[in-house]
Amino acid sequence: MDQRLERILPRVQKPARYVGGEYNAVIKDKKDVDTRVAFCFPDTYEIGMSNLGMRILYGVMNAMDGVWCQRVFAPWGDMEEEMRRANMPLFALESGDPVADFDIVAFSVGYEMAFTAILNMLDLAGIPLHSADRPHLTPLVIAGGTAMYNAEPVADFIDIVSLGEGEDVTPELINLHRKARREGWDKHRFLVAAAQLDGIYVPSLYDVSYHDDGTVAAITPRDGAPERVVKRIVHDLDKSFFPTRTIVPSTEIVQDRVMLELFRGCIRGCRFCQAGYVYRPVRNRSRDLCAQYCLEACNDSGYQEVTLSSLSTSDYPPLTELCDNLEDFCQQRHVNLSLPSLRADNFSMSLMQRLAKGRKTGLTFAPEAGTQRLRDVINKNVTLDDLLQSCRTAFAGGYSAVKLYFMLGLPTETDEDVLGIADVAARVMHAWRESAANKQRGVRITVSTSYFVPKPHTAFQWEPQITREEYERRVKLLREAINTKTVTYSWHDGDTSFLEAVLARGDRRLGKVLECAWRKGAKLDAWEDYFSLARWQEAFAECGVDPAFYAYRRREKDEIMPWHMISSGVTENYLWREYENAKAGVTTPDCRTHCNGCGANRLVGGKCDV
Amino acid sequence: MSKLRLLFVKEAQASYISHLDLMRTFQRVFPRTELEIKHTQGFHPHPILSIVLPLPVGQQSDCELLDFEVTQESNGRGIAEKLNTGMPTGIRVLDCYAATRPIRELAFLQADLELLYDGGVPQGAVEALQALFAREEIIIEKRTKRKEQAQVDIAPMLRSVDLHAGDKAIYATVVVQAQNPGLNPQLLEKAIAAHLPALTPDFVRVRRRRIMDENGEDFR
Numbered sequence: 001m002d003q004r005l006e007r008i009l010p011r012v013q014k015p016a017r018y019v020g021g022e023y024n025a026v027i028k029d030k031k032d033v034d035t036r037v038a039f040c041f042p043d044t045y046e047i048g049m050s051n052l053g054m055r056i057l058y059g060v061m062n063a064m065d066g067v068w069c070q071r072v073f074a075p076w077g078d079m080e081e082e083m084r085r086a087n088m089p090l091f092a093l094e095s096g097d098p099v100a101d102f103d104i105v106a107f108s109v110g111y112e113m114a115f116t117a118i119l120n121m122l123d124l125a126g127i128p129l130h131s132a133d134r135p136h137l138t139p140l141v142i143a144g145g146t147a148m149y150n151a152e153p154v155a156d157f158i159d160i161v162s163l164g165e166g167e168d169v170t171p172e173l174i175n176l177h178r179k180a181r182r183e184g185w186d187k188h189r190f191l192v193a194a195a196q197l198d199g200i201y202v203p204s205l206y207d208v209s210y211h212d213d214g215t216v217a218a219i220t221p222r223d224g225a226p227e228r229v230v231k232r233i234v235h236d237l238d239k240s241f242f243p244t245r246t247i248v249p250s251t252e253i254v255q256d257r258v259m260l261e262l263f264r265g266c267i268r269g270c271r272f273c274q275a276g277y278v279y280r281p282v283r284n285r286s287r288d289l290c291a292q293y294c295l296e297a298c299n300d301s302g303y304q305e306v307t308l309s310s311l312s313t314s315d316y317p318p319l320t321e322l323c324d325n326l327e328d329f330c331q332q333r334h335v336n337l338s339l340p341s342l343r344a345d346n347f348s349m350s351l352m353q354r355l356a357k358g359r360k361t362g363l364t365f366a367p368e369a370g371t372q373r374l375r376d377v378i379n380k381n382v383t384l385d386d387l388l389q390s391c392r393t394a395f396a397g398g399y400s401a402v403k404l405y406f407m408l409g410l411p412t413e414t415d416e417d418v419l420g421i422a423d424v425a426a427r428v429m430h431a432w433r434e435s436a437a438n439k440q441r442g443v444r445i446t447v448s449t450s451y452f453v454p455k456p457h458t459a460f461q462w463e464p465q466i467t468r469e470e471y472e473r474r475v476k477l478l479r480e481a482i483n484t485k486t487v488t489y490s491w492h493d494g495d496t497s498f499l500e501a502v503l504a505r506g507d508r509r510l511g512k513v514l515e516c517a518w519r520k521g522a523k524l525d526a527w528e529d530y531f532s533l534a535r536w537q538e539a540f541a542e543c544g545v546d547p548a549f550y551a552y553r554r555r556e557k558d559e560i561m562p563w564h565m566i567s568s569g570v571t572e573n574y575l576w577r578e579y580e581n582a583k584a585g586v587t588t589p590d591c592r593t594h595c596n597g598c599g600a601n602r603l604v605g606g607k608c609d610v
Numbered sequence: 611m612s613k614l615r616l617l618f619v620k621e622a623q624a625s626y627i628s629h630l631d632l633m634r635t636f637q638r639v640f641p642r643t644e645l646e647i648k649h650t651q652g653f654h655p656h657p658i659l660s661i662v663l664p665l666p667v668g669q670q671s672d673c674e675l676l677d678f679e680v681t682q683e684s685n686g687r688g689i690a691e692k693l694n695t696g697m698p699t700g701i702r703v704l705d706c707y708a709a710t711r712p713i714r715e716l717a718f719l720q721a722d723l724e725l726l727y728d729g730g731v732p733q734g735a736v737e738a739l740q741a742l743f744a745r746e747e748i749i750i751e752k753r754t755k756r757k758e759q760a761q762v763d764i765a766p767m768l769r770s771v772d773l774h775a776g777d778k779a780i781y782a783t784v785v786v787q788a789q790n791p792g793l794n795p796q797l798l799e800k801a802i803a804a805h806l807p808a809l810t811p812d813f814v815r816v817r818r819r820r821i822m823d824e825n826g827e828d829f830r
């Protein structure tokens with residue numbers, strides 16, 4: 001072990017996060033390795049190791065001959081301070097080698113609030129922040145993940161963006177990089193060639209010009225780069241890699257269990273949901289394979305908890321049969337299955353009760369909006385009756401805690417909709433009085449609201465976010481309307497969601513703001529411990545950038561979005577149609593009821609197999 | 611029904627695994643055996659394991675013990691090999707056997723310490739430390755469970771200290787009382803800092819070597 005590290009570790013919290021050596025961590029002989037990839041997650045170990053996508057790509061890359069993929073996470077503040085003091089550069093967990101020595105430095109970016117962590121990690125690694133300041137082929141800095149559907153705010157720092165699911169394109173890119181190194185290409189030649197791979201976006205090959213009003217005037221690709229980069233997906237989940245022998249952290253992480261992915265995509269079409277659009281179309285993994293992976297993963301890891309993870313798990317067609325198949329194994333091995341999200345319908349409830357086997361922890365529902373009118377606007381096809389029926393079933397079955405998630409600031413929201421949330425809570429309370437199995441235990445109803453952030457590639461990408469003042473007014477309105485002691489109300493911090501809204505639909509001019517905020521100390525903005533809007537406000541002011549332009553402005557139909565060169569497969573026409581439907585309060589059926597022609601079918605060669 | 615005991619090594623990266631996380635690690639590897647561990651009652655049943663004298667985070671050890679009960683009759687043969695197929699780097703089970711001796715008979719532990727001096731071992735350090743550890747009373751400040759500072763005399767818990775100097779380190783072999791109350795050998799560093807501040811080492815490595823009964827025989 002590095003002597004500097006050995007001396008630092010006794011002084012930092014949770015040192016096990018920084019040493020590697022976990023069961024199934026991949027160790028290779030350097031003699032057999034010609035390509036080293038530092039797989040960086042711009043957040044802590046506990047969050048990063050809970051990411052299934054990262055585990056999949058780690059497996060895919062390490063399955064390649066000559067490639068050694070190693071993990072790197074953002075150090076917590078105490079560790080960062082110690083590392084900087086000891087002059088210790090950012091290192092990878094598997095070998096302890098400095099990140100700057102790797103051939104490829106790959107970031108998995110799931111959310112905008114991680115942008116400054118990318119800069120901080122590059123800096124800790126001693127790698128120049130700007131792509132333009134890295135003239136050589138190595139280290140090549142690449143990024144993927146959901147937040148890269150609009151990579152413009154980090155376009156100055158990243159050499160290559162990989163769009164969509166990385167299972168196929170990552171090996172293609174690695175092999176091209178290998179060839180480039182072998183044949184002595186310069187970086188530019190490599191970037192131009194990489195841009196020819198499907199799903200690869202090379203920011204530096206696109207010129208962006210702006211109108212006087214600040215909107216994008218034109219996006220011009222150079223050197224043969226495609227006008228539009230379409231995301232990559234895996235066509236057949238049954239043939240794609242699934243990590244059943246995956247790293248078992250020696251210290252507790254957020255998702256400390258087997259994550260069993262049943263399907264990708266979502267049939268529902270909630271209009272605010274970026275994941276729902278960008279992961280289209282739905283692709284199911286076959287039931288038998290899911291069952292087999294579940295057994296293999298439990299046997300190898302020894303976990304006794306399995307999450308059936310997908311965007312809307314109860315939409316998996318053979319879900320009941322899968323649970324039937326697994327029942328004996330689970331019984332015998334004391335393994336619990338759990339569903340991460342619950343739809344408020346009868347099917348989900350009966351399944352949930354079965355899986356819970358007497359463990360009556362809290363239930364969580366996400367009606368998202370307080371009135372049927374607004375739920376129709378966002379296409380969240382859940383009715384109050386469904387919700388109340390589910391709650392009655394739960395209370396009758398002995399549950400005594402329900403969490404309800406809503407958003408404030410959804411398009412067209414009125415005070416009536418806001419007050420509707422209090423009404424929903426009151427009715428849930430009433431449902432408890434009617435049906436509780438044991439009233440002595442009392443009931444806990446928690447209402448949580450978040451501050452709606454319009455995201456790119458959704459039907460609401462044209463919409464303004466409501467102002468922070470207005471958000472706070474609505475919070476207050478709701479707070480005053482919730483007056484029973486049994487209902488607890490908690491709401492998200494407005495500052496974070498405001499910044500998220502700026503970054504989510506930002507353009508390249510935010511690069512200098514990011515850098516400025518980072519220099520002022522922004523690094524783990526996803527954490528309350530570190531986030532400060534004041535710091536960002538200073539950075540915006542110093543850079544002469546108005547954050548309201550990005551968060552609060554309504555876009556016109558013909559405006560060129562900064563992420564126009566990126567396609568999730570869903571057409572802009574479809575999104576606009578959904579936007580119009582939203583404003584008219586017209587709902588759109590799910591993909592299983594019938595195809596609505598979003599365009600994602602072209603990704604799978606014609607017809608979606610929903 | 612059998613009571614079994616594991617003897618295991620905890621070293622390298624694994625020395626940073628906390629007590630709670632170590633329990634979780636063992637819980638996860640037990641399904642690799644055919645043993646049916648006794649579980650707690652309730653909705654979240656988990657195997658009942660007990661680690662004897664938990665090792666402070668950062669220290670290494672050749673002689674950790676873990677006790678557990680299984681519902682079958684077993685003498686533990688073949689179990690160590692199976693457990694070792696699922697361990698993180700630095701944890702290695704050496705043996706699994708019937709737990710016959712009660713833990714209360716575990717009286718002493720022997721540890722090796724490396725007191726590192728980056729600028730070389732100061733002149734006369736070994737003699738000075740020898741004299742310090744031979745004192746009748748060695749008071750150090752220690753934080754109690756209630757987070758107050760308390761004065762503790764560690765001399766009665768310290769059975770022997772052997773020192774010899776290397777180039778940039780003093781190597782110490784110490785025998786301390788294991789329990790009721792036990793002494794964490796790392797605290798010798800505190801004693802040096804309190805009484806001979808000029809000889810405070812730059813870093814101290816600790817490795818448990820042996821656990822012994824009242825007569826100085828290996829405890830198993």
Ligand code: SF4
Nearest residue numbers: 591595596598601608
């Ligand atoms: S093409 Fe049709 S079925 Fe496929 S995802 Fe789009 S709307 Fe759904």
